[in-house]
Amino acid sequence: MIPKSRLLPLFLLSLFSLFLYSYYHSSLHLFAPETVDSIVNPTNSPSSYSNHPGNPILVPPNFTFIIKVLAFDRFDSLSRCLRSLANADYGHDKVHLHVFIDHFKEVDLRNGSEVLSKKLEESSRILDFVDGFSWRFGEKFVHYRTGNVGLQAQWLEAWWPSSDDEFAFVVEDDLEVSPLYYEFLKALISNYYYNSSNFSPSIYGASLQRPRFVAGKHGNKLQLGSGTRLFLYQLVGTWGQLLFPKPWKEFRLWYDEHKAKNIKPVLEGMVTTGWYKKMGERIWTPWFIKFIHSRSYFNIYTNFLRERALSVSHRDAGVNYGKTAGPDSYLLDESSLDFNLLEMLPLSNLKWYDFCFREVIPERAVRSFDELNPLLKSVQKDNTIILLSTFGASQTVMRNMLCLFERLDVRNYILLGPESDFLLDLARRGHPVVNVQQLLNGVGGYKLMGSQGSNAKLIREILSVGFVIKKCLDSHYSSWVIVGNMVPISVDAFSIANEPSYDFFSARDSGLLFVRSSAAASNIWIDDFIYRVAEAAKASMEDNSLSSEHRHFVYFASESLQTNGVRIKKINELSFGVKIFSNYTSHTSLGDDKKIIFWPYGRELDYLQKALQSSGMWVVDGDSSCVAVVCHHS
Structure with missing residues (x-):
């Protein structure tokens, strides 16, 4: 039994301890949870510190x-x-x-x-x-x-x-x-x-x-x-x-x-x-x-x-x-x-x-179809969108393409590709991108394709590009598809599809496809058609009957359209643009009537760089950044 003479000190000590406990925890409530955690657990990273209105400015x-x-x-x-x-x-x-x-x-x-x-x-x-x-x-x-x-x-x-x-x-x-x-x-x-x-x-x-x-x-x-x-x-x-x-x-x-x-x-x-x-x-x-x-x-x-x-x-x-x-x-x-x-x-x-005092919108990375609709609306120009597939293209070639887009003031584009540091860096820099793995999680039939390795990569490209084209058609937008083996020469490179009797234009071997926004194209470009394109690609890849130059979305989409009896306007590469052949050695004469430079799909980077440099169409430096800042009034 505790003597009465000791009860009073113990009681006062208890009151003092209760006061300290209450004061300490009431003080912590002034801070956000992450700040409390950083105080209680000082080993947390400095990023847990933050400033909140009405509270002291906090730094580690x-x-x-x-x-x-x-x-x-x-x-x-x-x-x-x-x-x-x-x-x-x-x-x-x-x-x-x-x-x-x-x-x-x-x-x-x-x-x-x-x-x-x-x-x-x-x-x-x-x-x-x-x-x-x-x-x-x-x-x-x-x-x-x-x-x-x-x-x-x-x-x-x-x-x-x-x-x-x-x-x-x-x-x-x-x-x-x-x-x-x-x-x-x-x-x-x-x-x-x-x-x-x-x-x-x-x-x-x-x-x-x-x-x-x-x-x-x-x-x-x-x-x-x-x-x-x-x-x-x-x-x-x-x-x-x-x-x-x-x-x-x-x-x-x-x-x-x-x-x-x-x-x-x-x-x-x-x-x-x-x-x-x-x-x-x-x-x-x-x-x-x-x-x-x-x-x-x-x-x-x-x-x-x-x-x-x-x-x-x-x-x-x-x-x-x-x-x-x-x-x-x-x-x-x-x-x-x-x-x-x-x-x-x-x-x-x-x-x-940016340096031109033109607004940049960083971190535009689409991961679902719900996020895709507002992005399409924000980038379209004259109801047209350019889809750049990064699957088969060199990163440097793709950056060169974007620098040429900047020079020509082409801004109605979206990049599609697998999740990678490259894609995330493009999004950080303000380029609109689509993460195809996460996008395809919303496509029920994607898991049924069951492909491995390079086959799976091609299937992902076909399904993602195919369904984004479908979204464009649903929103009444026309779309161009580029698989990374061409560069635009003039500002009107993507305004050739002016024959209303055709809904599809294709340079099949060079990886260029145009899909016009129309009721006829929407009736053709349905889910079942997209899966048939993917199945055709899977079959061709499994029997090794296809050359590497044809292993891309545009080739299989063009083939499937023709198989279904769809009329396609073939783009005459030599009259529409300049094609870099394998024996290319001299300076390319572009001419005023040329709009695009083509090259065979999968061409080696060193070869392309030398060929494009001689044409004045290689505009990236050793840091893979644009050699020039080109300002266009917003």
Whole structure:
């Protein structure tokens, strides 16, 4: 039996324990379930952290934020920049400051002793100021170079991330930042980097400068609605750029490889390429822009209206400006803040724009017939859709095809293929794709085909393309089918089917088929017909009676149509286009009347590349990305 003298302490201890338990669990209820899990189980990945309205901005314990200030010989600019950084609100966070001071260029002592003295004096003045500058928020690090390296090296050598939780905010010395900038960037990192539901590997960072410039020649005007505060745009911003660690490491390795191989960052159709041809290695942005283009990466931008921004460049005289041009924007601060700065929409609600400021819609990957209908409606042009089969085509050849489509402004296409990294990457880049395995799960008879290996691959191609054509007919759309062994020469390559007496046009051996939207075609193209095409293919593959050049959808569909007595208009390849023969050696004469280049199905890549290069129709580079940005007004 417990003595009465000990009951009171035990009772008080129990009350205190109950209070702690209740407080702890009520506090956890303030956070989303994934955040609670990350607190209780600290071994979870950083992606479980997220920001929620009304709660603190959450980042993992090893989150590191480093400010990289790039300076040269502008004392007044640097002092203004550092003071604005020190005046920002960092809460209780540890934020590091790294200042990189480039050395002045060598001076000819025979005629420039006075100039040398002034430069030495200016350098000492800058170093004295930086040494005495108080940074109470974290580590202050100063790197004073022994020789002049220029702006490119200042950027490229400023940072190598030590972890995937380290972020760099790079500012040149003529910048001034808002006191609100850090809280905004931290919230942005929490929302779009650590929140797995908002994360995209296509995002390489965020720019705080006011968007003003479209880099693609003849691109659209940079116009945004008043309700758009955040959007994504491919162009890097040099006036206050936040960099994410993984894309920056990837860029540095890409840069090293291309620099070592003497591959220049030339991207035709870009204003920035003109800068590079004029200024060469004095600037770094053309390198990063070429990298962004090859990977299809995007940058988060702000749109705060009335020319306001969280980072303002004073455009002082230097590498980029011969003479001082003055502030490019108005600095957003507490006195001019008339909205919730930390309110950030889900990533799925933000708009994405390419270098031409043309909207891009990423992750358009169809996995069911219910998802297919709205996609068909969104891509069709003049009630016509182009279906690109990726089954038998080289990835590089298919990317070349898409670059030619961009050059001709052909946008009414869909790619169909088996699930693969290639298909997923195309979807990430904004190309509409159909995952045929998942699509065919909704087709009851698919499992009855029972094929293996290459036979199964052909059957999947026939069934998926066949049923997508049927969906097009149901929606009153005509469709072209291309199996990867042709490229369009002219913009009217897909407008030849103008004879109303025919519903089907075919270049059987070259893998090109047109199905007109009509009642007659719909009556023919039914489920039973599609399965008969697949059965015919299966039988031919099993008895090995078919050459490899005919193992594609168009051949079997054309054969089955003829077997059923359907009238097909045969496309005369030599009058309609140019056919690359096996003995092709000389430059191809395209002519004004030619619309398409054909080649035998399954032709080797090296052979095709040389043949198409001689015709000016090979438009991908060593990164399998387009050699040019071609802007067409939306």
